[in-house]
Amino acid sequence: MPRESGTKRAILDAALDLAAANGISGTTMDDVAVRAGVAKGSLYYNFSSKDKLFEQLLLEGVGTLTECLRNARSGLTGWQAIESMVRALLELLSENRALAKLMAAEILRTDRTWQHSLHLLRQEALAEFVEPIRQTGVPSGLPDGGSDHGSDQLTLIAGSVFGATLMGALDWLVFDPERSVEDVAAAVLYALSGRLKS
Amino acid sequence: MPRESGTKRAILDAALDLAAANGISGTTMDDVAVRAGVAKGSLYYNFSSKDKLFEQLLLEGVGTLTECLRNARSGLTGWQAIESMVRALLELLSENRALAKLMAAEILRTDRTWQHSLHLLRQEALAEFVEPIRQTGVPSGLPDGGSDHGSDQLTLIAGSVFGATLMGALDWLVFDPERSVEDVAAAVLYALSGRLKS
DNA sequence: GTCTATAACCAGATAGAC
DNA sequence: GTCTATCTGGTTATAGAC
Numbered sequence: 001m002p003r004e005s006g007t008k009r010a011i012l013d014a015a016l017d018l019a020a021a022n023g024i025s026g027t028t029m030d031d032v033a034v035r036a037g038v039a040k041g042s043l044y045y046n047f048s049s050k051d052k053l054f055e056q057l058l059l060e061g062v063g064t065l066t067e068c069l070r071n072a073r074s075g076l077t078g079w080q081a082i083e084s085m086v087r088a089l090l091e092l093l094s095e096n097r098a099l100a101k102l103m104a105a106e107i108l109r110t111d112r113t114w115q116h117s118l119h120l121l122r123q124e125a126l127a128e129f130v131e132p133i134r135q136t137g138v139p140s141g142l143p144d145g146g147s148d149h150g151s152d153q154l155t156l157i158a159g160s161v162f163g164a165t166l167m168g169a170l171d172w173l174v175f176d177p178e179r180s181v182e183d184v185a186a187a188v189l190y191a192l193s194g195r196l197k198s
Numbered sequence: 199m200p201r202e203s204g205t206k207r208a209i210l211d212a213a214l215d216l217a218a219a220n221g222i223s224g225t226t227m228d229d230v231a232v233r234a235g236v237a238k239g240s241l242y243y244n245f246s247s248k249d250k251l252f253e254q255l256l257l258e259g260v261g262t263l264t265e266c267l268r269n270a271r272s273g274l275t276g277w278q279a280i281e282s283m284v285r286a287l288l289e290l291l292s293e294n295r296a297l298a299k300l301m302a303a304e305i306l307r308t309d310r311t312w313q314h315s316l317h318l319l320r321q322e323a324l325a326e327f328v329e330p331i332r333q334t335g336v337p338s339g340l341p342d343g344g345s346d347h348g349s350d351q352l353t354l355i356a357g358s359v360f361g362a363t364l365m366g367a368l369d370w371l372v373f374d375p376e377r378s379v380e381d382v383a384a385a386v387l388y389a390l391s392g393r394l395k396s
Numbered sequence: 397g398t399c400t401a402t403a404a405c406c407a408g409a410t411a412g413a414c
Numbered sequence: 415g416t417c418t419a420t421c422t423g424g425t426t427a428t429a430g431a432c
Contacts, residue, residue, distance in 0.1 A: 007415080021309065023307060030406095030407075038416075039418070042415070111221040111303075133394060153384075156381070156382060157386075164362035168358040188355075190336070191358035191359050192389060195334070195392065196331060196355075196392075197391055203397090238400090239399060239429095240399075248425090248426070
C-alpha cells in the first residue's frame with residue numbers, strides 16, 4: 001500500500017515514541033513537532049487536532065494487533081490456536097515496544113474522547129480469541145449474555161486470556177526487557193495451561 | 199485507626215470519584231475542590247501538589263488491594279488460594295468500582311512522577327500471588343531470574359494471573375456491570391483452569 | 397485551617413506569510 | 415504544504431485576609 005506523505009508518517013512516529021515514554025497527556029504538540037522535525041503548524045495541517053492524531057495512532061495499533069492475531073490462528077483450532085496467538089502477540093509487542101506500552105496504558109481507559117472507536121477495535125481483537133475458545137468447547141450452563149449484553153461469557157474469557165498476555169508482556173518490557181520472548185510465553189501459557197490447578 | 203481530618207478524607211473521596219470518571223489528567227484541582235465542598239486553597243494546604251494528592255490515593259488503593267489478597271489466601275494453599283484471591287479481587291473491585299477503574303488505568307503507566315512508589319506496591323501485591331503459585335510446584339528448567347532481574351519467572355506468572363483478573367473485571371465493570379461477580383469469577387477461573395487446553 | 401483573589405504558566409489551536 | 419508568530423483559555427499553585 002502507498003505510504004502516506006513522509007510528513008504524516010514522521011509525525012505519527014514521533015507521537016508514538018513520545019507517548020510511549022510520557023503518556024498521551026504527557027506529550028505536547030510542541031514536543032511532537034520538534035521530534036518529528038516539523039513546525040507545529042504542520043501538525044494541524046495534517047491532523048485536525050491532538051485527539052485526532054492520537055486516535056489514528058491507536059486505531060492503527062489495534063488494527064496491526066488484530067491482523068497479527070488473525071494470522072497467528074489461521075489454520076489452527078482450539079488450544080493450538082490460542083497458544084500461537086499468545087506467542088504472536090508477545091512477539092508483536094516486543095518488536096514494537098513503544099506501541100505495546102502505549103496500548104497497555106490506553107486500552108483500558110474509558111475517559112478518552114476516542115474511547116468509542118477504540119472500544120470497537122478492541123472488541124474486534126478480542127473476537128479473534130473468541131473463536132478458538134469456542135472450539136475448545138466451553139460448557140454452557142452459565143448465562144451466555146445474548147445480544148442484549150455488552151459482553152458474553154466467551155468474551156469475558158477472551159478478555160482474561162488477552163489480559164494475561166498483556167500484563168505478562170508489560171512486566172517483561174518495562175522491568176525485565178532482557179528476558180527472551182520464549183521465557184515470557186512460557187510463563188503466560190503456564191498460567192493458562194491449568195498446571196496451577198494440579 | 200483514627201481517620202484523618204474530615205477535610206482530607208473528603209478531598210480524597212472527591213478526587214477518586216472524579217478521576218475514575220475522567221482520568222487523573224482529566225481531573226482539575228478546581229473540580230476536586232467543588233466536589234469536596236472546600237476551597238481550592240484547602241487542597242494545597244492539605245496536599246502539597248496535585249501529584250502528591252493522587253499519589254496518596256493510588257498508594258492507598260494498592261494497599262487495600264494487597265491487604266485484600268493477603269486475607270483471601272490466609273489458611274489456603276496452591277490453587278485453592280489462587281481461586282480465593284481471584285474471587286476476592288473481583289469482589290473488591292466491584293464494591294469499589296471507582297478505585298478499580300482508576301487503578302486499571304494507572305497501574306500500567308510508566309510516565310507518572312509517583313511511578314516508583316506505585317511500582318513497589320504493585321510488586322507487593324503480585325508477591326501475594328507468587329507464594330501460592332510456588333506451592334503449586336512450578337517446574338524449574340526455566341531461568342529463575344535471581345536477584346539481578348526485575349522479575350523472575352514466578353512473578354511473570356503472577357502478573358499473568360493478575361492481568362487476567364483485572365482485564366476480566368474491566369470488561370465487566372465497564373461494559374456489562376449488571377452481570378454477577380460469580381459469572382465473572384467463573385470466566386476468569388475458567389481461563390486459568392486449563393480447560394482451554396483439553 | 398479555610399477562604400478569596402490572583403499570579404504565573406503552559407498547552408492547544410489559529411492566522412497568514414511564503 | 416510548511417513555516418513563524420500569536421492568541422486564547424484553562425490549570426497549577428501561591429499570597430494573604432479571616
